[in-house]
Amino acid sequence: MRHTLGVLVENxxxxxxxxxxxxxGRSFNIECLTVAETLDPEVSRITLVTTGDEMIMEQIxxxxxxxxxxxxxxxxxxxxxxxxxxxxxxxxxxxxxxxxVLRIVDIFRGKVVDVSPTxxxxxxxxxEGKIQAILDLLEQxxxxxxxxxxxxxxxxxxxx
Amino acid sequence: MKLTGAQIFFECLKAEKVDVxxxxxxGAVIDIYDEMxxxxxxxxxxxxxxxxxxxxxxxxxxxxxxxVCLVTSGPGATNTVTGIATAYMDSIPIVVFTGQxxxxxxxxxxxxxxxIVGISRPCTKHNxxxxxxxxxxxxxxxxxxxxxxxxxxxxxVDLPKDVQNAKIDFKYPKKIDLKGYKPTYxxxxxxxKRAYTAIGKAKKxxxxxxxxxxxxxxxxxxxxxxxxxxxxxxxxxxGLGGFPAPHELWLGMLGMHGTFRAxxxxxxxxxxxxxxxxxxxxxxxxxxxxxxxxxxxxxxxDPTSISxxxxxxxxxxxxxxxxxxxxxxxxxxxxxxxxxxxxxxWLDQIQKWKETYPLAYEQTDDVIKPQYVVEKLYELSKGxxxxxxxxxxNQMWAAQYYHFFEPRTLLTSGGLGTxxxxxxxxxxxxxxxxxxxxxxxxxxGSIQMCIQELTTAVENNLxxxxxxxxxxxxxxxxxxxxxxxEKQYCATCLKIAxxxxxxxxxxxxxxxxxxxxxxxxxxxxxxxxxxxxVIMDFAVNPxxxxxxxxxxGAAMTEMLLV
Numbered sequence: 001m002r003h004t005l006g007v008l009v010e011n012x013x014x015x016x017x018x019x020x021x022x023x024x025g026r027s028f029n030i031e032c033l034t035v036a037e038t039l040d041p042e043v044s045r046i047t048l049v050t051t052g053d054e055m056i057m058e059q060i061x062x063x064x065x066x067x068x069x070x071x072x073x074x075x076x077x078x079x080x081x082x083x084x085x086x087x088x089x090x091x092x093x094x095x096x097x098x099x100x101v102l103r104i105v106d107i108f109r110g111k112v113v114d115v116s117p118t119x120x121x122x123x124x125x126x127x128e129g130k131i132q133a134i135l136d137l138l139e140q141x142x143x144x145x146x147x148x149x150x151x152x153x154x155x156x157x158x159x160x
Numbered sequence: 161m162k163l164t165g166a167q168i169f170f171e172c173l174k175a176e177k178v179d180v181x182x183x184x185x186x187g188a189v190i191d192i193y194d195e196m197x198x199x200x201x202x203x204x205x206x207x208x209x210x211x212x213x214x215x216x217x218x219x220x221x222x223x224x225x226x227x228v229c230l231v232t233s234g235p236g237a238t239n240t241v242t243g244i245a246t247a248y249m250d251s252i253p254i255v256v257f258t259g260q261x262x263x264x265x266x267x268x269x270x271x272x273x274x275x276i277v278g279i280s281r282p283c284t285k286h287n288x289x290x291x292x293x294x295x296x297x298x299x300x301x302x303x304x305x306x307x308x309x310x311x312x313x314x315x316x317v318d319l320p321k322d323v324q325n326a327k328i329d330f331k332y333p334k335k336i337d338l339k340g341y342k343p344t345y346x347x348x349x350x351x352x353k354r355a356y357t358a359i360g361k362a363k364k365x366x367x368x369x370x371x372x373x374x375x376x377x378x379x380x381x382x383x384x385x386x387x388x389x390x391x392x393x394x395x396x397x398x399g400l401g402g403f404p405a406p407h408e409l410w411l412g413m414l415g416m417h418g419t420f421r422a423x424x425x426x427x428x429x430x431x432x433x434x435x436x437x438x439x440x441x442x443x444x445x446x447x448x449x450x451x452x453x454x455x456x457x458x459x460x461x462d463p464t465s466i467s468x469x470x471x472x473x474x475x476x477x478x479x480x481x482x483x484x485x486x487x488x489x490x491x492x493x494x495x496x497x498x499x500x501x502x503x504x505x506w507l508d509q510i511q512k513w514k515e516t517y518p519l520a521y522e523q524t525d526d527v528i529k530p531q532y533v534v535e536k537l538y539e540l541s542k543g544x545x546x547x548x549x550x551x552x553x554n555q556m557w558a559a560q561y562y563h564f565f566e567p568r569t570l571l572t573s574g575g576l577g578t579x580x581x582x583x584x585x586x587x588x589x590x591x592x593x594x595x596x597x598x599x600x601x602x603x604x605g606s607i608q609m610c611i612q613e614l615t616t617a618v619e620n621n622l623x624x625x626x627x628x629x630x631x632x633x634x635x636x637x638x639x640x641x642x643x644x645x646e647k648q649y650c651a652t653c654l655k656i657a658x659x660x661x662x663x664x665x666x667x668x669x670x671x672x673x674x675x676x677x678x679x680x681x682x683x684x685x686x687x688x689x690x691x692x693x694v695i696m697d698f699a700v701n702p703x704x705x706x707x708x709x710x711x712x713g714a715a716m717t718e719m720l721l722v
Contacts, residue, residue, distance in 0.1 A: 010339065010340065059468060063464050066463070068338060069286075072340075
C-alpha cells in the first residue's frame with residue numbers, strides 16, 4: 001500500500017540526508033518527496049510517499065520520530081487529507097495540434113506558461129490521478145519533457 | 161571573559177564531570193591538545209583510534225557514565241567508525257570528538273579531510289558539525305545529554321580547527337531544548353495493568369531480559385519481580401549480569417548458543433515478558449516459530465524496538481526500571497494466589513530440561529578444553545572480575561561458563577560482533593576501576609585486531625589480564641565450516657601466528673603459556689598476582705565447538721547439542 005507522510009524537521013543542513021539515509025539504510029521505499037520551509041523559518045516540512053504493509057509503516061513512522069532532527073510526523077493514514085502535485089509539461093504544438101493541446105489544457109484547468117512556434121509548456125496541478133490523465137492525453141500529441149514536483153499534502157479541517 | 165573554542169571544550173567537559181579522555185592527537189585537534197595540560201583531566205593516549213572508541217565504550221559499560229574520546233580529522237575520524245557502530249548497536253553512551261579541517265576548507269578535499277558527519281550518520285544516535293564557536297557549548301551539552309538519556313548511544317561532534325581557535329564569551333547552557341527529542345520514561349499505567357492481568361493468567365511465563373535492564377539500572381527490580389511472580393528468567397548476551405546467575409529461577413542465556421532449558425522454555429511459554437530486549441535474529445531464529453504459543457509483553461524505552469521483528473500483544477514504552485517498579489506495586493497490591501502451586505508444574509518441567517541437557521564438556525588429561533579455562537577463570541576470580549570478550553567462540557564460552565552476578569560485569573560487543581573489542585574495552589574499564597580485576601577472554605584471531613593497545617595498558621599502569629583461548633583458528637567461522645561446509649577450512653587457519661608470550665614481553669607486559677590442563681591453574685594464579693598487564697596463552701583443543709548451537713535461520717528448538 002502507498003502512504004503519504006508529513007514530516008516536520010529542523011531547517012538545518014544535513015537533515016534531509018538523515019531522513020533519506022533512514023529510508024535507504026532500512027530498505028524502506030521513497031516514491032516521491034518534497035521539502036520546503038514552513039511559516040516558521042526554523043522548521044521545514046517534508047512530504048513523502050512510501051509503500052509498506054502495516055508493520056513496515058509503523059516502523060517508518062517510529063524510526064522517523066526517533067531522529068533527533070524530526071519534530072513531528074503526520075501520518076496521513078489516520079486523517080483525511082488533500083494532496084496535490086504540480087507538473088510542467090513541454091508538449092509538441094505544431095499547426096495541426098496547437099488547438100487540441102489548448103483544449104486539453106483548458107479541460108484540466110492548466111496554464112500555458114511558455115510558448116514557442118513548435119512547443120507549449122504547460123503547468124497543471126492536481127492529485128496524482130489528474131496529472132496522470134493529462135499526461136496520457138498529451139502523450140498522443142507528443143510530450144518532449146515532464147517535470148513533476150511530487151506530492152504535498154495537508155490534513156482536511158474538521159467540518160461543522 | 162572570552163575563551164577559545166579549545167578552552168570552552170575543557171570547561172564543558174568539566175561541567176559534564178568527565179574525568180578521562182581516550183585519544184590520539186593530530187593536526188586538526190592540536191589546539192585542544194595544546195590546551196589540555198592546563199586542565200585537570202586524565203588523558204589516555206591510545207595507539208589506534210579504534211582503540212579509543214572501544215576504551216570509551218568499555219568505560220561507559222563498566223561505570224554507566226558517558227565515555228569520551230578525542231581524535232583528529234580524516235583517518236583519525238574514520239578509524240573511530242567501527243567503535244562507534246559497536247556502541248550504537250549495543251546502546252552505549254559515548255561522545256566522540258573529531259577534529260575537522262577549518263570551516264573554509266570543508267568540501268575542498270583538504271589534507272586529512274573526511275566527511276565524518278556524513279560517514280557516521282547511520283551509526284550514531286546523533287551527530288553535529290560545529291560551524292560557529294557560539295554553538296559549541298550548547299552542542300557539547302546536547303551531545304552528552306543525547307548520549308546518556310532515553311535509549312543511550314554514541315554521539316559524534318566534529319570540531320573544525322578554526323572553531324577551536326575562535327574566541328567568545330563562555331556560558332554553559334543550563335537548559336536543553338531539543339524540539340524533536342523527548343524520550344518516554346514513564347510506562348503507561350493502563351498498559352502495565354493489562355500486562356499484570358496477563359501475568360496473573362499465565363501458567364508458563366518466561367521473562368526474557370536484555371541490555372535495557374542494565375542500561376536502566378533495573379537489575380534489583382528485575383530480581384524482585386521475577387521472584388514475586390516466580391517466573392523463570394533468561395537473558396540475552398547483553399543482559400547477562402542483569403539477573404544473578406546462580407538463582408533458582410535462572411535459565412541461562414537464550415538464543416543461538418543459549419541453554420537447552422532457556423530455548424525450550426521460550427518455545428513453549430504461554431507468556432513471554434520481554435524487558436529491554438529487541439528480538440534480535442540471534443535470539444529469535446526462525447521468526448515464524450519463535451515463541452509460537454506465547455502472548456508477548458514488551459517493555460522498552462525505544463518504540464522502534466517494539467513490534468519490529470515480532471508482533472507484540474502488550475507494548476509498554478518506558479524505562480525498564482519505572483515499568484518494573486509499577487509492576488511490583490501491582491504484585492504487592494494483588495499477589496497471585498496459590499503461586500507456589502500454580503507455578504510448580506512449569507518449574508518442574510524446566511528442572512527436567514536442565515537435568516536432561518546441562519551445559520557440558522569433557523576435560524581430558526592431555527588437551528586443554530577452552531570451557532575448562534573459562535571455568536577456572538571464574539573459579540579463581542571468585543566470579544568477581546569485570547569480564548570483557550572478543551567475538552566468536554571465546555565470547556560464547558565466556559557467556560556460558562563464566563557466571564555473572566551483577567550488572568556491568570560483562571562487557572561484550574553483542575550487536576555488531578566486533579573482533580578486537582575486548583582488550584581496549586578492558587583498558588577502559590580498568591581506567592575506571594584501577595583496583596578491580598579486569599579480564600579479557602580472547603581468541604587468537606580477535607586479539608590481534610587491537611593488540612597494539614597493550615602498549616596503552618603498559619604505559620598507563622592498567623594491569624588488564626588477557627586470556628587467549630588459542631585454537632589456531634578463526635574458531636567460530638571454522639565451526640560453521642566444520643558443521644555446515646564439510647570441513648572446508650577456507651581462510652580460517654591461523655597456524656602462522658606470533659608467539660604471544662614473546663609479544664607480551666616485547667610490549668612490556670607479562671606473557672604466560674599453558675599447553676597442558678594441569679598448567680592452567682598455575683598460569684591463572686600467576687597472572688592474577690602480577691601487577692602488570694598479562695597475556696595468558698592457552699593452547700586449547702583446536703576443533704572444539706560451541707554447543708548448544710541453533711543453525712542460523714532455524715527454529716530455536718532445533719538445537720545441536722553434541
